[in-house]
Amino acid sequence: MMPRNTNIIALKSDSFSDRIIKMYQHLTNCRNENVLSKQVLRSGTSIGANVTESFNAQSEPDFINKLNIALKEADETHYWLKKLHAGNYLTEKEFQSMEQDNIEIIKLLTSIIKTKKKNMGLL
Template sequence: MSDSILNDKSLKFGVRIVRLSQHLKEERKEYVLSKQILRSGTSVGANVRESRNAESDLDFIHKLAIAQKECDETCYWLELLFLTDYLNENEYTSINSDAIELLKIIKSIIITVKKRIKK
C-alpha cells in the first residue's frame, strides 16, 4: 500500500467530513454532533500526515494508531447520526464505507510495520 494512497484517501475523507459537518449545521440545524464528527473525522488525515514525519518506526506506528482510533470514533458518530435520522441510509452507507476502508488500510499498515520491526 502506497503512502500516498493513504494520504490521498484520508484527505478526501476529511473533505467529505467537513462538508458533512456543514450540511448538518446548515440543513439539519445540528450543532453538537457535527462538531464531534468534524474533530474526529479531520483528525484521521492530520495524524496520517504527521506519520510521514515520524522519527522512528515506533513513532510512525503511534501516529497511525491515533489515526486508527479517530477513524473508529468517526464510525461511531456516523452510526449515531444515522440512527438518530440525521443521515439517511444512502448518506450513511457512502461515507461509512469510506471510513471502514480507511480503517482497514491503517490497520494493515500498522500490522505490516510491526511485522517488519520483529524481523
C-alpha cells in the first residue's frame, strides 16, 4: 500500500473534508442554515474518516468494507449538496465546485473497490 501522503484517495478525501468544514461554517455563520449543513458535515467528513480506517484494515474484505462505507457516505454527501443547492443555500458556482470534487471521490472509490475485488477474484 502507498504511504498516506501519496495516496490520491486519502489526499482528496482529506482535502474535501476540509472544504466541507469550511462550507459548514459559512452556511451556519453567514446563511443561518443549521439543519442540512449539519447532515453534509457528518457525511462529508465521514468519507475521509473511513478512507483513513481502511489503512488499518484487518483483511482485504475489511479494506473493501471500509471503502464501501466511504462510498456510501460520498453518495449521501452528494444528496445533501443537491438539497442545499435546491434550497438556495449554495450558489450554482459553489454547488458545482463541491459536486465536482464529490463526484471525483465517488469515481476513485468505485474504481479502487472494483480493482480490489477483481484482484481478489470476486469479479
